Amino acid sequence: MNYINGIWQKGSGESFASRNPVTDEILWQGSAADTEDIHRAFDTAAKAQSSWCSRSWEERADILRCFAELAEQHCNTLAKAISDEVGKPLWDAMTEAKVVASKCDITIEAYQRLRDETEVSTSTLNGRVVYRPLGVVGVIGPFNFPAHIANGQIVPALLAGNSVIFKPSELTPYVAKLMVELWEKAGLPPGVLNLVQGGVPTSQAILAAPQLRGLFFTGSRATGVKLREALTHRLEVLLALELGGNNPLIVHQPADIDDAVDKVIKSAYLTSGQRCTCARRLILTGDAQPILDRLVEQTSKITVGRPSDVPEPFMGSLINANAVDNVLRFQSQLSSQGGIPLLLSQRLPIGEAFVSPGIIDVTLCSARSDEEVFGPLLQVVRVADLDAAIREANATQYGLAAGIVCRERMCFDRFKNQVKAGLINWNLPTTGASGRLPFGGIGQSGNYRPAGYHAINFCHVPIAEVEALPEGAETK
Numbered sequence: 001m002n003y004i005n006g007i008w009q010k011g012s013g014e015s016f017a018s019r020n021p022v023t024d025e026i027l028w029q030g031s032a033a034d035t036e037d038i039h040r041a042f043d044t045a046a047k048a049q050s051s052w053c054s055r056s057w058e059e060r061a062d063i064l065r066c067f068a069e070l071a072e073q074h075c076n077t078l079a080k081a082i083s084d085e086v087g088k089p090l091w092d093a094m095t096e097a098k099v100v101a102s103k104c105d106i107t108i109e110a111y112q113r114l115r116d117e118t119e120v121s122t123s124t125l126n127g128r129v130v131y132r133p134l135g136v137v138g139v140i141g142p143f144n145f146p147a148h149i150a151n152g153q154i155v156p157a158l159l160a161g162n163s164v165i166f167k168p169s170e171l172t173p174y175v176a177k178l179m180v181e182l183w184e185k186a187g188l189p190p191g192v193l194n195l196v197q198g199g200v201p202t203s204q205a206i207l208a209a210p211q212l213r214g215l216f217f218t219g220s221r222a223t224g225v226k227l228r229e230a231l232t233h234r235l236e237v238l239l240a241l242e243l244g245g246n247n248p249l250i251v252h253q254p255a256d257i258d259d260a261v262d263k264v265i266k267s268a269y270l271t272s273g274q275r276c277t278c279a280r281r282l283i284l285t286g287d288a289q290p291i292l293d294r295l296v297e298q299t300s301k302i303t304v305g306r307p308s309d310v311p312e313p314f315m316g317s318l319i320n321a322n323a324v325d326n327v328l329r330f331q332s333q334l335s336s337q338g339g340i341p342l343l344l345s346q347r348l349p350i351g352e353a354f355v356s357p358g359i360i361d362v363t364l365c366s367a368r369s370d371e372e373v374f375g376p377l378l379q380v381v382r383v384a385d386l387d388a389a390i391r392e393a394n395a396t397q398y399g400l401a402a403g404i405v406c407r408e409r410m411c412f413d414r415f416k417n418q419v420k421a422g423l424i425n426w427n428l429p430t431t432g433a434s435g436r437l438p439f440g441g442i443g444q445s446g447n448y449r450p451a452g453y454h455a456i457n458f459c460h461v462p463i464a465e466v467e468a469l470p471e472g473a474e475t476k
């Protein structure tokens with residue numbers, strides 16, 4: 001079902017279903033929103049937006065707080081749904097479900113802190129910055145964080161006074177439905193948030209809507225490029241792109257090998273490698289052998305299994321069998337180009353969507369591809385020293401996350417001054433970004449509209465409001 005103008009209704013587009021990648025159970029089935037549905041969603045969103053933005057921001061914040069309370073109460077249900085629909089182990093799904101609620105207070109804080117309250121006065125005028133919402137904005141989400149990532153854009157968009165057309169990934173309609181039900185229960189007025197289910201045709205209808213004023217997209221670079229092209233002449237539409245990465249992690253003279261290996265594993269294999277921040281390239285300086293030996297040993301012990309396994313595994317499934325095919329295809333391609341598998345990533349007999357974590361040494365590869373492989377395959381590059389490691393880290397079109405594990409602060413300082421990335425970490429996994437900082441990439445990882453704490457910045461426009469003072473009046 002779609003949710004338009006506060007009413008759950010059947011879409012008129014093609015029907016599709018979402019299945020549990022582990023059990024194949026159908027979790028959601030329905031019809032996509034077609035062009036007519038999208039027109040209705042925009043009409044209703046445009047009407048609802050004018051009264052929504054005329055409320056005070058404190059009133060809007062109250063509804064966010066109500067939603068947060070409900071999200072907290074329903075955290076277990078939400079986590080179970082994420083686990084069922086994406087194949088994440090429950091502990092991993094729970095970390096996603098928990099931040100849905102906390103995003104609201106963080107956004108309210110960001111709203112208060114990040115707005116520039118500058119006033120200018122002369123003897124003849126008073127001027128100030130005021131903030132206006134964009135209007136109706138589209139939020140198009142990815143499958144890998146079906147609740148948290150879209151929520152990170154819906155929450156600031158609503159707080160700033162926009163109305164929202166939310167199109168989740170066609171692979172995760174079920175979680176999206178639960179999220180929107182919580183907003184409905186929280187008392188969000190009809191039309192302020194509309195859920196439209198579907199794939200590419202539904203996105204395209206959103207892009208074509210004349211009322212569209214903002215498009216907040218999270219997904220792959222390839223899709224981001226298409227969206228930017230589609231909006232080339234729509235200068236009135238603010239486009240925020242949160243895309244992928246080919247993220248490097250350098251290990252250089254670490255204080256402790258076991259600790260370094262632990263950070264590598266959390267960087268490369270958390271959420272089965274299906275995080276935009278996962279390290280795809282491990283760059284090792286000097287004598288790499290002791291670290292590689294330990295890494296292979298520890299990675300081969302990673303448990304991969306069904307979320308229902310006891311004890312719970314570290315890695316669940318990938319989103320579907322195609323995603324496993326992609327990882328295995330990429331691994332074969334690297335091997336044929338001179339890559340040396342140190343630990344072979346393999347499809348597991350427990351289900352089509354399960355794959356084991358892999359490590360491949362690509363130091364001698366004839367052509368290293370700069371693709372984002374969205375799964376648990378780590379490429380290793382051995383280099384002589386830190387300068388070569390930083391050069392290697394920057395050998396990518398992307399610029400999302402980059403990390404270094406090293407003992408000396410001096411080395412981190414060199415790294416942070418030279419590495420090209422939006423998220424730079426020292427002695428931390430590349431995954432697990434803070435919600436209290438900007439979250440976004442440079443280069444081909446986005447278009448310089450970081451989300452996270454700073455998402456509020458692209459949800460409204462600063463306007464200069466200037467008034468002439470009557471002669472003889474006092475300035476402020």
Ligand SMILES: NC(=O)c1ccc[n+]([C@@H]2O[C@H](COP(=O)([O-])OP(=O)(O)OC[C@H]3O[C@@H](n4cnc5c(N)ncnc54)[C@H](O)[C@@H]3O)[C@@H](O)[C@H]2O)c1
Nearest residue numbers: 141142143168169170199200203219220223242243244276
């Ligand atoms: N930077 C970030 O914040 C961030 C966060 C999570 C995921 N990601 C990235 O997302 C990707 C994984 O997610 P995904 O596989 O769902 O991405 P995707 O690009 O395949 O799909 C994302 C969304 O775009 C829609 N879409 C796909 N093709 C489209 C087209 N031609 N026109 C219009 N809409 C289209 C999909 O229906 C979906 O809703 C990875 O690249 C990952 O790095 C980035």
Ligand SMILES: O=CCC[C@H](NC(=O)CCC(=O)O)C(=O)O
Nearest residue numbers: 275276277431432433434435452
């Ligand atoms: O797949 C991409 C998201 C990865 C995740 N990022 C965040 O949680 C961003 C923080 C926020 O927006 O609150 C990670 O870093 O693991």
